[in-house]
Amino acid sequence: MAHDYPSPYPYGEPPSGGLDPEAALEVWHRRKWLALLAAGAVLACVVSVALSLPDLYRASVKVIVDHQDVSDAYVRPSVTSELETRIQSIHQQITSRERLGHLIETLNLYPEMVGEVPPEVIVDRMRKDIQLELQGVETSGRHSTIAFTVSYSGRDPAVTADVANRLASYYVAANAESRVRQAARTAEFLAQQVNDIRNQLEQQERRTTEYVRRFNGELPQQLEVNMSALSRLTSRLQLNTEYQLRVAERRERLEKELADESLAAGVVSDLSIDEAQLTKLKQELSAMRGKFSERYPDVVRLKNEIATLEAHIAATRSNTARRARASDPEAAARFAALDAELRNLEQEEATLRRQIAAYEARVAAVPAREREIEQIARGREAAAERYAALMKQYQDARVAASLEKGGEGSEFRILDSAVPPRFPAAPQRLLLILLGCAAAIGFALAAIVIAEKLDNTFHSPDELRQAVDAPILATIPLVTSSVRTKVRQVVVAGAAIAGLAILAAGSWYFAAGNEAITRLTARGGL
Numbered sequence: 001m002a003h004d005y006p007s008p009y010p011y012g013e014p015p016s017g018g019l020d021p022e023a024a025l026e027v028w029h030r031r032k033w034l035a036l037l038a039a040g041a042v043l044a045c046v047v048s049v050a051l052s053l054p055d056l057y058r059a060s061v062k063v064i065v066d067h068q069d070v071s072d073a074y075v076r077p078s079v080t081s082e083l084e085t086r087i088q089s090i091h092q093q094i095t096s097r098e099r100l101g102h103l104i105e106t107l108n109l110y111p112e113m114v115g116e117v118p119p120e121v122i123v124d125r126m127r128k129d130i131q132l133e134l135q136g137v138e139t140s141g142r143h144s145t146i147a148f149t150v151s152y153s154g155r156d157p158a159v160t161a162d163v164a165n166r167l168a169s170y171y172v173a174a175n176a177e178s179r180v181r182q183a184a185r186t187a188e189f190l191a192q193q194v195n196d197i198r199n200q201l202e203q204q205e206r207r208t209t210e211y212v213r214r215f216n217g218e219l220p221q222q223l224e225v226n227m228s229a230l231s232r233l234t235s236r237l238q239l240n241t242e243y244q245l246r247v248a249e250r251r252e253r254l255e256k257e258l259a260d261e262s263l264a265a266g267v268v269s270d271l272s273i274d275e276a277q278l279t280k281l282k283q284e285l286s287a288m289r290g291k292f293s294e295r296y297p298d299v300v301r302l303k304n305e306i307a308t309l310e311a312h313i314a315a316t317r318s319n320t321a322r323r324a325r326a327s328d329p330e331a332a333a334r335f336a337a338l339d340a341e342l343r344n345l346e347q348e349e350a351t352l353r354r355q356i357a358a359y360e361a362r363v364a365a366v367p368a369r370e371r372e373i374e375q376i377a378r379g380r381e382a383a384a385e386r387y388a389a390l391m392k393q394y395q396d397a398r399v400a401a402s403l404e405k406g407g408e409g410s411e412f413r414i415l416d417s418a419v420p421p422r423f424p425a426a427p428q429r430l431l432l433i434l435l436g437c438a439a440a441i442g443f444a445l446a447a448i449v450i451a452e453k454l455d456n457t458f459h460s461p462d463e464l465r466q467a468v469d470a471p472i473l474a475t476i477p478l479v480t481s482s483v484r485t486k487v488r489q490v491v492v493a494g495a496a497i498a499g500l501a502i503l504a505a506g507s508w509y510f511a512a513g514n515e516a517i518t519r520l521t522a523r524g525g526l
Contacts, residue, residue: 031451035444037496042443044500046436048507053518055424059161060151061168062416083145084134090174091132094167100126103166107159129153130167147415153519157420164418172412179411183397190394197387204380211376218365220373226366230359237352244345251338278309427521 028035065083093099100123104110113122130152136145150168154160212219217226285302292299511517 027448027452031448033492034451035448037499038447039440039444040496040500041503042440043436044504045507046439047433048504049511049517050427050429050432050436052508052511053427053429053521054155054512056153056155056426056518057157057160057421058151058153058425059157059164059418059421060149060416061164061414061418062147062149063168063171063412064147064415065145066411066413086175086178087132087134087145087148087171090171090178093174094170095127095130097123099170103163107163107166109154109159109163152418153425157422161418161420165414168414168418172414175412187394187397190390190397194387194390194394197383197390201380201383201387204376204383208376208380211372215365215369218362218369220366220370223363223366226359226362230356230363233352233356233359237349237356240345240349240352244342244349247338247342247345251335251342254334254338278306278313281306281309426518432521 097120101119104122104126110122110125113125130150133149133151134145135147135149150164150171152160152164152167154163216222281302285299285306288296288299288302294300
């Protein structure tokens with residue numbers, strides 16, 4: 001007999017040392033219909049979803065990478081970009097909106113979406129259906145791609161295989177076109193570089209010629225010639241200086257002779273007095289220098305007086321000689337000849353000094369010119385070396401471009417074409433049903449546990465005896481009407497069946513045509 005008494009156990013279970021099989025069996029008999037209903041609901045939903053999911057097929061094409069037939073030792077390839085990068089670049093080109101849009105329109109793909117959603121959504125959907133997988137090997141610690149697989153997923157096996165083959169052919173054609181275009185661009189670029197460096201080399205040659213013309217005479221290779229000319233000019237300047245001294249001495253002697261003759265002839269002059277005074281002053285200066293320094297005031301005064309007196313004597317003698325020369329035509333002619341000779345020597349000296357200065361400037365400029373010529377030579381040599389290197393690269397690029405045009409470079413080749421798949425790649429219905437069975441058992445157990453947790457009634461005299469201290473005098477069995485029981489059972493069974501049917505129908509409606517769920521159940525993903 002069941003009565004509603006508050007349970008003394010907050011969790012609905014009496015303390016026990018372990019699981020009692022009899023108690024568990026009693027719980028099962030009490031909650032079996034609830035457990036069967038929960039399990040049936042879960043199983044109905046899972047089976048309905050598994051049976052209603054659409055079939056998706058996947059077709060794959062394997063493309064192998066063939067390297068160029070000619071060895072790199074003879075022809076250096078001009079397409080040096082990483083293979084993985086080039087494949088990804090081609091993949092982006094193929095999955096562009098224009099290319100996929102044309103393919104969708106040509107093969108009438110995704111008819112259920114055309115007109116219902118924007119074209120961008122359909123293109124994005126196709127991008128998700130396309131998969132690119134690179135395959136390679138490890139060589140010397142580096143991963144090298146030797147092949148790749150292009151896959152496409154769809155509902156129609158034949159269309160799926162057709163789309164996969166078309167995509168693979170796009171990869172092959174795009175790679176060939178890309179390599180030819182890149183090789184041609186490389187050759188054009190190198191040709192432009194060769195022209196530029198050739199122009200630079202010509203400019204260097206013109207600069208060298210102009211430099212040699214501009215600084216002719218100051219070049220390092222002309223140093224010996226300049227030094228020899230400088231030595232000759234220096235010798236001539238020394239001779240000129242000696243000639244001038246001789247002429248000056250001759251003129252001075254002649255002038256003195258004329259002055260002496262004038263004095264001997266009785267010409268009035270204070271020259272003898274001045275000379276005697278000069279001799280006296282020099283003697284006094286010599287005596288003063290023995291006692292005092294050059295800065296002593298009397299020494300300085302005597303030096304000034306001597307210099308003044310010498311200048312006066314020289315002027316007096318010159319005036320006397322001039323007067324004598326004026327009165328003697330022969331002497332005047334001799335003086336004129338000496339003066340003319342002295343002027344010629346002075347002019348020659350000025351010319352020699354200008355020439356010597358010019359040659360000295362040339363010699364002094366040689367180190368700077370040598371450095372400048374070295375800089376120009378280095379620039380010309382660098383330009384020549386770069387020109388030779390670029391010419392070799394340009395020739396290699398032209399040969400490589402010819403190989404690419406002839407299809408002898410690295411290319412993609414379809415190894416295995418796609419065929420219409422016989423079995424769908426998704427969904428994995430058997431796996432879904434097995435997982436549904438496991439989930440149904442779990443839900444059934446969870447329903448039993450939750451129902452027992454929420455139930456606070458007594459189901460046996462022992463439970464009541466443990467809860468209260470009062471003795472139990474008797475138990476009265478539950479008396480029910482058989483007709484009422486059957487009616488209630490029929491109603492409950494009908495409601496359960498109707499609920500299961502509703503759940504199955506709802507699951508069928510939810511999963512029918514739902515490719516997203518199908519992709520989740522695919523092995524390895526779609």
